[in-house]
């Protein structure tokens with residue numbers, strides 16, 4: 001008998017919530033630093049017909065609540081945004097296997113999961129790297145899917161008084177700001193005309209774009225600011241000017257993966273899981289910090305396990 005489940009985007013979206021996503025990702029990051037995660041550096045296959053890149057992300061996470069054996073297949077296709085009928089630029093599915101028999105248990109739609117788990121990873125990094133700092137102003141550069149999920153996650157987890165959003169195409173930032181203020185019945189989401197103005201004075205910055213050239217400069221930054229740089233895959237570490245990396249404490253999700261994917265960066269990298277586990281000291285108050293998010297396989301394994309368990313529980317109730 002074939003018990004393979006397919007869990008589609010609509011079902012996944014109904015099952016997702018921020019608190020469980022945060023927990024799953026916090027555990028995935030900590031297990032990575034504690035050697036309770038196996039994830040080979042992922043592969044990148046460039047499609048010659050388009051600007052599409054296929055990433056294969058296999059992993060195994062050893063944890064009672066969120067442990068799983070899985071593999072995410074995800075494409076990044078920036079050109080999809082410019083089609084006459086635009087499509088998402090990130091498209092993903094996660095295969096979840098039985099970790100004893102190796103049998104495939106479920107194929108889970110992973111595009112929404114990728115939005116949520118990436119924003120949750122930035123929220124976890126921000127929590128551990130900003131201890132003792134006052135967080136009043138958040139600046140988000142990029143009003144695409146990740147800009148949107150970061151705005152939702154950060155307003156859920158942190159008491160920011162102002163959340164600024166800038167986008168290359170201003171109309172998209174205005175539309176997102178309107179929708180967020182309406183959704184949260186607030187006026188704290190604000191649209192900014194320039195990236196420089198948007199980040200000036202911010203306590204936390206998120207960069208969530210496909211920019212191939214820096215969109216944040218070192219002399220725009222306030223002392224002690226924390227930056228989550230999440231643009232990755234097509235271009236790596238291109239959103240921040242090189243002198244930001246040279247003068248900051250830089251953390252990654254997965255040090256082994258970063259050795260390959262950030263080989264040219266040339267700075268010392270800490271693993272965020274080490275700070276979560278208490279093996280690395282937290283940064284000092286005036287230190288600028290960067291969480292350079294790559295995205296890692298065991299985040300998706302933890303999320304696949306979470307969604308699979310919630311789905312099975314829901315089916316048993318019906």
Ligand SMILES: NC(=O)C1=CN([C@@H]2O[C@H](COP(=O)(O)OP(=O)(O)OC[C@H]3O[C@@H](n4cnc5c(N)ncnc54)[C@H](OP(=O)(O)O)[C@@H]3O)[C@@H](O)[C@H]2O)C=CC1
Pocket residue numbers: 076078081088089090114118142143144145146147167168169172208209210211212213215230231232233234235293294295296
């Ligand atoms: N670290 C991780 O785990 C993950 C990282 N990502 C990465 O996050 C980034 C955003 O993804 P997502 O939100 O899903 O994509 P979307 O297509 O939804 O949004 C892309 C955003 O990038 C902006 N952009 C594109 N090119 C440029 C440019 N040259 N300069 C400035 N802004 C630009 C777009 O602006 P405009 O509207 O003007 O075109 C838009 O705001 C990508 O780099 C993606 O690979 C995605 C998933 C996981």
Ligand SMILES: O=C([O-])C1=[NH+]CCC1
Pocket residue numbers: 055074076090114232233234294295296
């Ligand atoms: O981890 C991930 O899913 C991705 N990282 C870059 C593009 C997609």
